[in-house]
Amino acid sequence: MRIEALPHSFFERDPLVCARELVGCELVWNGCAGIVVETEAYLACGDEACHTFMRPSARAFIEQHSPGTAYVYLNYGMYWLLNVLVKGGSEDGFVLIRAIEPTRGIELMQQRRQVRAKAPMSYSLHALCSGPGKLTQALGIDGSDHGRDLCAGSGIGFVPNTKPVKLTTDVRIGISKAAHLPWRFLLRGSQFVSVQPGGKKRSKQP
DNA sequence: ACACGGATACTA
DNA sequence: AGTATCCGTGTC
Numbered sequence: 001m002r003i004e005a006l007p008h009s010f011f012e013r014d015p016l017v018c019a020r021e022l023v024g025c026e027l028v029w030n031g032c033a034g035i036v037v038e039t040e041a042y043l044a045c046g047d048e049a050c051h052t053f054m055r056p057s058a059r060a061f062i063e064q065h066s067p068g069t070a071y072v073y074l075n076y077g078m079y080w081l082l083n084v085l086v087k088g089g090s091e092d093g094f095v096l097i098r099a100i101e102p103t104r105g106i107e108l109m110q111q112r113r114q115v116r117a118k119a120p121m122s123y124s125l126h127a128l129c130s131g132p133g134k135l136t137q138a139l140g141i142d143g144s145d146h147g148r149d150l151c152a153g154s155g156i157g158f159v160p161n162t163k164p165v166k167l168t169t170d171v172r173i174g175i176s177k178a179a180h181l182p183w184r185f186l187l188r189g190s191q192f193v194s195v196q197p198g199g200k201k202r203s204k205q206p
Numbered sequence: 207a208c209a210c211g212g213a214t215a216c217t218a
Numbered sequence: 219a220g221t222a223t224c225c226g227t228g229t230c
Contacts, residue, residue, distance in 0.1 A: 040225070049225070055214065077211025079226050096225055117228065133226045174225055194226090 005150070005157035011067035015041040015086040015093030020185050022084075024161035027100050029139040032109050034100030034129050036158070037187040038194060040172050042083070044092040048177035051094075061085070061147075062092050068151040072136075072143060079133030080142050084150060098173070098184070100129045101192040102138070109138035131194040170197035 006025065011018055019041035026033050042050040044062055051058035051073070061071060062085065071083040071094055083094040102109060102125060113123035116137060121127060129135040136142070150157040166188040171180060173195055186193050 042225075051214095051225085054216095054223085057214075073225090074211090074213060075224060076226055077213075077224090079211095081225060083225085094225095098225080119228075122228065131226070137227095172225075176224085 004160075005153050006068070006160055008066060008068045008151045010158075011084060011086045011151070012088035013086070014090045015043055015095060016183060017089075018084070018086045019095040019183065020167060022095055022097070022158065023167055023185050023187050024163070024165035026103065026159040026161070027097065027135075027139075027157075028104075028159055029141065029156050031155075032102075032105030032139050033159075034102045034104075034135070034192075035161075035187070036097060036099075037101050037190040037192045038097075038099035039185050040096040040098055041183040041185075042094045042096065044094075047093070047181075049172065049175040049179070049181075053177075062087060065147060066149065066151075068149060068157075070141075070145050070148040070150055072141060072146040072148075074143065075133070080136040080145075081132045082136055082141055082145075096132060097135065098132045099190075099193045100135050101187075101190065102128050112140055113138050126191055130192055134194075168197045 019039040022036050022039050025036050027036055044052045067087040069085040071085050075081050082097045086093050110123045117123055129138050168186045168188045169182045170184045171182055172184045
């Protein structure tokens with residue numbers, strides 16, 4: 001039997017709601033997969049940490065694409081980060097996928113991670129996808145996925161969660177602007193997140 | 207603690 | 219062209 005992916009309508013709501021509800025869903029990518037355990041919301045309007053604040057190209061992307069489209073960009077010159085476009089609800093924005101708990105294709109994911117990380121600890125199960133740059137490496141996501149429709153049922157996208165999930169909220173990670181907003185959502189108690197809630201790597205110094 | 211590395215958007 | 223910044227990671 002075939003499981004339906006999250007439809008476009010899922011992403012036609014407030015970005016904070018989408019970020020919250022994506023936790024617990026399974027991210028599937030060409031045979032590899034993992035449960036989403038950490039997300040962050042970014043708002044297109046008034047959020048200084050969102051790309052739309054400084055990048056005309058990000059604003060154009062929102063104009064030209066449908067909700068549920070992948071927004072993938074290169075950060076620090078070496079890590080691809082996966083966002084999902086949220087559009088058509090009360091506010092537009094993005095959801096950054098920050099960590100997943102590996103479920104399928106684990107050996108292949110470890111293979112891909114070993115290329116960049118030599119120490120076995122770096123690609124052990126708990127560290128395999130525990131960060132936005134790590135999970136894109138593991139799943140083989142790169143710039144060619146920028147603009148991809150994640151609701152097309154092509155074996156790439158999100159599978160709805162079945163059980164209710166317990167969530168934790170915390171501030172966003174690694175940003176220098178609007179760093180106080182509690183727009184990071186985590187699966188409560190998960191050992192697969194990038195930084196535990198209340199952890200030390202909070203935000204960059206002003 | 208530090209190096210790694212490139213796209214984007216500024217200044218001129 | 220040159221500069222500043224950036225939603226990170228692995229190893230020092």
